[in-house]
Amino acid sequence: MITQFLLVKTFRLILLIAAVATLSFVLVSSSPVDPVDAYVGAAMLRISPDQREVIAKRWGLDRPPVERFGRWAGQMATGNFGVSTIFNEPVLSVIGKRFITSFWLMALAWSLSGALGFGLGLIAGAREDTLLDRSIRLYAYTMASTPTFWVGMILLMIFSVSLGWTPVCCAWPPGLSAEQATLWQRLHHLLLPAITLSLIGIAQITLHTREKTIEALRSDYSIFARAQGESTIGIVFRRALRNVALPAVTLQFASLGELFGGAVLAEQVFAYPGLGRTTVEAGIRGDIPLLLGIVLFSTIFVFTGNFMADLIYHLVDPRLRKATGAIS
Amino acid sequence: MLDIQDLSIRFTRYTFGLKKKETCVVQGLDLSIAPGQVMAVIGQSGAGKSLLAHALLGILPRNAQVEGRVFFKGKPLTPERLSTLRGREIALIPQSITALNPLLRVGVQVARAARLSGISKKDAPTTVNRAFSRYLLQKEVATWFPFQLSGGMARRVLTATATVGMADLILADEPTSGLDPATAKEALGHLRELADTGKAVLLITHDIEAALKIADMVTVFCAGTTVEVASADDFKGLGQLRHPYTRALWNALPANSFIGTMKPIERSPNTTGCPFQTCCNEQDAVCGHSTPELKHSSAGRVRCHHA
Numbered sequence: 024m025i026t027q028f029l030l031v032k033t034f035r036l037i038l039l040i041a042a043v044a045t046l047s048f049v050l051v052s053s054s055p056v057d058p059v060d061a062y063v064g065a066a067m068l069r070i071s072p073d074q075r076e077v078i079a080k081r082w083g084l085d086r087p088p089v090e091r092f093g094r095w096a097g098q099m100a101t102g103n104f105g106v107s108t109i110f111n112e113p114v115l116s117v118i119g120k121r122f123i124t125s126f127w128l129m130a131l132a133w134s135l136s137g138a139l140g141f142g143l144g145l146i147a148g149a150r151e152d153t154l155l156d157r158s159i160r161l162y163a164y165t166m167a168s169t170p171t172f173w174v175g176m177i178l179l180m181i182f183s184v185s186l187g188w189t190p191v192c193c194a195w196p197p198g199l200s201a202e203q204a205t206l207w208q209r210l211h212h213l214l215l216p217a218i219t220l221s222l223i224g225i226a227q228i229t230l231h232t233r234e235k236t237i238e239a240l241r242s243d244y245s246i247f248a249r250a251q252g253e254s255t256i257g258i259v260f261r262r263a264l265r266n267v268a269l270p271a272v273t274l275q276f277a278s279l280g281e282l283f284g285g286a287v288l289a290e291q292v293f294a295y296p297g298l299g300r301t302t303v304e305a306g307i308r309g310d311i312p313l314l315l316g317i318v319l320f321s322t323i324f325v326f327t328g329n330f331m332a333d334l335i336y337h338l339v340d341p342r343l344r345k346a347t348g349a350i351s
Numbered sequence: 352m353l354d355i356q357d358l359s360i361r362f363t364r365y366t367f368g369l370k371k372k373e374t375c376v377v378q379g380l381d382l383s384i385a386p387g388q389v390m391a392v393i394g395q396s397g398a399g400k401s402l403l404a405h406a407l408l409g410i411l412p413r414n415a416q417v418e419g420r421v422f423f424k425g426k427p428l429t430p431e432r433l434s435t436l437r438g439r440e441i442a443l444i445p446q447s448i449t450a451l452n453p454l455l456r457v458g459v460q461v462a463r464a465a466r467l468s469g470i471s472k473k474d475a476p477t478t479v480n481r482a483f484s485r486y487l488l489q490k491e492v493a494t495w496f497p498f499q500l501s502g503g504m505a506r507r508v509l510t511a512t513a514t515v516g517m518a519d520l521i522l523a524d525e526p527t528s529g530l531d532p533a534t535a536k537e538a539l540g541h542l543r544e545l546a547d548t549g550k551a552v553l554l555i556t557h558d559i560e561a562a563l564k565i566a567d568m569v570t571v572f573c574a575g576t577t578v579e580v581a582s583a584d585d586f587k588g589l590g591q592l593r594h595p596y597t598r599a600l601w602n603a604l605p606a607n608s609f610i611g612t613m614k615p616i617e618r619s620p621n622t623t624g625c626p627f628q629t630c631c632n633e634q635d636a637v638c639g640h641s642t643p644e645l646k647h648s649s650a651g652r653v654r655c656h657h658a
Contacts, residue, residue, distance in 0.1 A: 243447065249408075250405075250410050250442070251442070266452065
């Protein structure tokens with residue numbers, strides 16, 4: 024059963040990648056970005072139309088779109104994502120490096136918002152309609168309707184500009200390379216962007232967990248637990264925790280897509296050289312190989328998040344575990 | 352063991368913004384039960400039977416108000432006292448399998464009930480094992496999840512959960528609903544056994560025939576009010592029954608005349624008088640404006656102007 028589950032998921036991933044690749048190729052082909060212009064950049068004025076044609080021909084730009092797509096897809100399938108025109112480096116190595124930088128930011132923000140959001144949601148749900156619950160809810164609703172970049176700017180103004188506690192930009196001190204920076208320096212630079220992302224990310228998981236907690240506390244099994252003399256705290260931690268955590272974990276994994284989107288904005292505000300910022304650069308400067316590479320990479324990233332959510336559900340929920348044959 | 356006098360339960364609801372509306376669901380409810388006795392509480396659905404069990408345990412929703420005098424083992428049952436008795440001296444056998452957490456193993460849930468009833472951590476496993484074997488549940492059932500249980504097994508697990516401690520008063524809420532006759536008989540048998548060991552069992556049900564098989568006494572509810580208290584023997588024939596509502600219930604049984612076209616009786620907020628008046632054949636002017644007292648009548652009690 025578990026192999027069937029994996030097979031179905033793999034098949035879906037292949038379908039998804041094919042669909043995303045086709046769609047993004049069509050979009051890029053019909054966009055006003057001219058790959059040759061993007062490639063020659065500032066040297067544009069010094070290049071004759073003949074030379075341009077040579078480049079276009081060498082790249083196969085004179086061929087019909089379907090044939091171009093076929094050749095591109097064929098190269099992608101063998102793992103050749105091309106060379107980034109702005110970094111002059113293979114796309115995969117650019118994505119790899121930038122993703123590692125982003126990964127720590129996203130991992131920190133993701134675990135912070137997950138843990139804090141779940142905790143706050145539990146408290147709010149267990150203390151429904153008290154002042155504490157109202158305050159938590161007010162915070163969550165405010166954050167849910169606040170743009171990431173705005174929070175980033177406010178934090179930057181307070182902690183970096185006025186107080187000077189945190190650096191103003193980048194992932195490590197300017198002038199050093201990634202390898203030269205100490206772990207502490209990198210953490211120091213990571214702090215503010217990660218907090219920005221967490222503050223926003225907390226909202227959804229808090230509100231969701233709160234709803235689930237209230238629902239659990241009103242369920243038949245909680246009423247029965249109360250009849251056995253269990254306190255509210257006892258019900259929340261000894262009885263309902265798993266029932267509340269299960270959907271929360273799913274939600275948290277499924278929110279990887281939003282996290283990625285949030286990271287693009289936060290990295291832009293903090294000039295943090297992660298994958299999100301690279302995406303913006305690739306888009307603005309017309310680096311098509313890199314842009315397409317990032318699109319496909321983020322597809323896999325978001326798919327992995329959803330896949331993990333599904334997998335955890337199957338492993339933790341006994342009803343589904345039985346269906347997948349993991350328990351007798 | 353338990354003595355309830357003039358219990359009422361009201362719910363406050365907000366309708367249309369801030370307009371408060373009070374609904375009285377139970378009023379003038381009297382009930383008493385002795386050790387070793389099975390007291391059946393019968394009435395139509397909506398008569399407030401399950402609410403009674405929840406009110407006794409203090410687990411009604413927050414918008415409910417309970418008034419009246421309740422004595423447990425001779426002393427008034429205050430909310431403070433109740434919070435120490437719940438699960439230790441008063442236990443509930445709930446209505447359905449949904450009372451078990453679907454994501455926790457059965458054994459864990461029974462063990463937690465044992466711990467809450469005051470059994471030490473050291474003794475809990477043996478007590479749970481004993482409860483399992485008492486209800487013919489195999490050891491491996493403890494590692495199962497509720498969805499793996501059959502209906503009868505679930506019922507036995509619920510009974511085991513409620514009786515794993517040493518509670519003296521057992522509230523059984525519709526223990527036979529949704530069970531096939533053989534399983535229902537088995538569930539009722541367990542309740543009788545509990546009463547025979549000296550516990551008091553409150554059997555809440557709408558199934559009169561099933562209740563009469565094991566009950567010593569029967570309390571009849573109509574629209575949240577006690578209308579009759581009778582011994583189980585009184586139900587052998589129509590003549591012994593005191594209240595017209597009880598007689599109507601008796602008549603509705605398949606084994607008897609099987610006349611059953613009674614509308615569900617609801618308590619409207621402004622009506623005075625007997626709760627049964629609208630459906631009663633013996634109704635007259637006095638029934639409309641005064642609620643009858645619960646009078647003693649031979650070995651039982653009855654709330655009727657004409658009894």
